[in-house]
Amino acid sequence: MNTVIILLITFPLVFLLSLLFEGIDRKVHARMQKRIGPPIIQPFYDFVKLFNKERIIPMTASSRIFTTVPIIAAAASILGASIPVASLIAGSNVGGDLIIILYLLTISPIMVMIGGSSSGNPYGAVGFSRKMTMLIAYEVPMLICILSVSVNYTSLAYYDIVLTQVKIGSLLALARPSMAAAAAAFVLCMPAYTETVPFDMSEAKTEIVHGSLVEYGGPYLGLVKLAKSASNFALSFLAVSLFFYTPALLERYFSPELGGAMLLCLVTTLIFMVFTMTVPRTIFARLKIGQAFKFYWLVPLTLSIISVALSILGL
């Protein structure tokens, strides 16, 4: 019962944090280009504005799928972000393990893909096929990373792995060579998962007019954008708490309070997000879909397989 209440209060928290993080991301992106940039609360303005716009459903769309899909996407990614946050707040495993979190986070791109293809727009179909290709490219190394972690610590429970780091007093990424490889592969998968610029072929604005999002407008677009920023936040938070749980380093000197550990984890998440999403999106240009696919099956997949091999050897 207690965990349910914690999960419920985490929903609005995740909503606010993910939009705030998106605002900071846009601000840092602007400052790196020597611009002033939008105010940090810009995503809130966008969200409120989109919710106060007209709802248009295109004639060619199958309207029921088109309208329900954004709601499922937003709900799934907020829930996926809430489970890790709530687990850290509650100090125990809340409602599911790593597999469930990863599935919830995968639902949102799949739902957006289905929405795009149900809109009846050819650009939506192109977005669908590109997103599908990217999903195959990054999902395999990512799942193998999680597999490697679970082989190493014989647990799939999220909070157990966080506790392991506290117990050994070090970050998981620095603990063993196998975990370092897993963390590297996970970090490399993040820009593709969040569809930031080097890997944003499925939503390329100048090329295929936002791909799957092309026919969405008003509240539906708002929900899709919310789903996207919530899953960005969720993924950064997951990566930080799994591989770079910084409060574990301080455990040796003093035991951080619950609020302090949470705050430190969020700050690390923010720094991590800037380095894995904002920096690549500022300094790189968009790749072709074939190049991205080749990269993912060469580098992160190899790293993750090395990681599994090392974990089986016990390194």
Place this chain on the structure above:
Amino acid sequence: MKIAARSRIKSPWLFHLNTGSCAGCDIEIVATLTPRYDVERLGCILVGSPRHADVLLVTGPVTRQMLPRFIRVYEQVPEPKVVVAVGVCAISGSPFVGSQMIEGPPDKIVPVDVYVAGCPPRPEAIVNGIVTALKKKFG
């Protein structure tokens, strides 16, 4: 309602429609989006689909071929929307006045909120036009 009006002023997403202009005004619109003028500080983003847009930037006199497309794009922009006519061609049809190929200027076809004069107008003028249109409509 106050929050909604404020959000609309703070996040105008632009869609740019060329209805037969010489691309001079279009290049100035692109210049407006560069880091030097930085319209993102006002919350503006250039979007690729009219369904995402709030502000329709129209350049050029409306040619006969463009007329049905122009009406269609206008109707695809969800309400509430703002139309800004950029450049002299979009105000009066300028050098094309009296041509049999011209169905415009745009305000004969759709309601236009703000006219930005110039051939082409400077980026500052375009930014001013967008801000004025938002104030007029939602302020």
